Amino acid sequence: MSPEMIFSNELASGLSASRKSPDIPDTIVDSLSQECEWLRTFVASMPDGDSFEVILDGTSFHYNENGKIQVDKNDISQFLRGAKLNISIIQVFMRALQHELNSNDKASKVGWLCPDTTSDTKIKSSTEEVNAYIFKAMNESVKSRNEFVLAPIFENDHWMLLAISVKNCTIYHFDSICLSLGRKIKMKTIVRHFFTRYKMCGNRVNRKEPLWKYVECAQQKGGLECGFYVMRYMFDLVSCCNDVSDLEKVCTSMSGDPFTDEQIDEIRDKWASYFTEHCV
16 A cells, blocks of 8 residues: 655645745755755755655555655755655654664564554545554554554644554653643544454453553744654654653653754754665
8 A cells, every 4th residue: 555645735746746945045054954955955956846756665654565755845945944844754754763773673663653644634534544554553563562653643734743552552642732631633533443443352451441641742932843843752762762661751751841953953964864865
């Protein structure tokens, strides 16, 4: 199953050729790292509408076969400008993190859910397809002995992250714009459906009902950084957590202080470095 291309601005990839890439302000260009500046210079020479085809490993993303996504000039310009990120940028970063895990012989530590398949657009149009994908992906993650599953989700024009422990029947919800009573998201119903079906199949979990934990995590200062915050959450969890107990410790030690510019720049550099080395 190759994932349908969906952009965070709700434009399908087939329409991206008509989008003109906006210029990057000089103030941002002057602050770019060497990795990001090389990427900017390279991409600036591309005609508007040209794109890179990136392969997503079917095993990691639980497709029936390898998937393909398109990353175009406008996507990269938005990324370098710090604009709201679309799904393909997040998918590339997930691939980069899995590559790092593979290099450190920790390939089975983390499982992934594809943010294209779990977007609210997909849930609204194909709920049964999403339910089937989640059940397949989570079961495969359990069989692979993944300690937890990371699911970046895009709902109502906002990026969030779920870290799911099947063994503990616990979902850790990272939201860079926390609401006092927690944000209502469609994926909550999807995840509950998975656990109900999982237990009906004779599998044991540690709780009668899934425990949903809203993590006190770094809060963004502006209105566009949510994608970068989700990438930073994923990076920190992959870097610091070897098992579910580590996940619990990291989540309880976080604070609501915004990420520093250096923390976000580190993520931007990691994405740019990986993309230029493996995707260009």
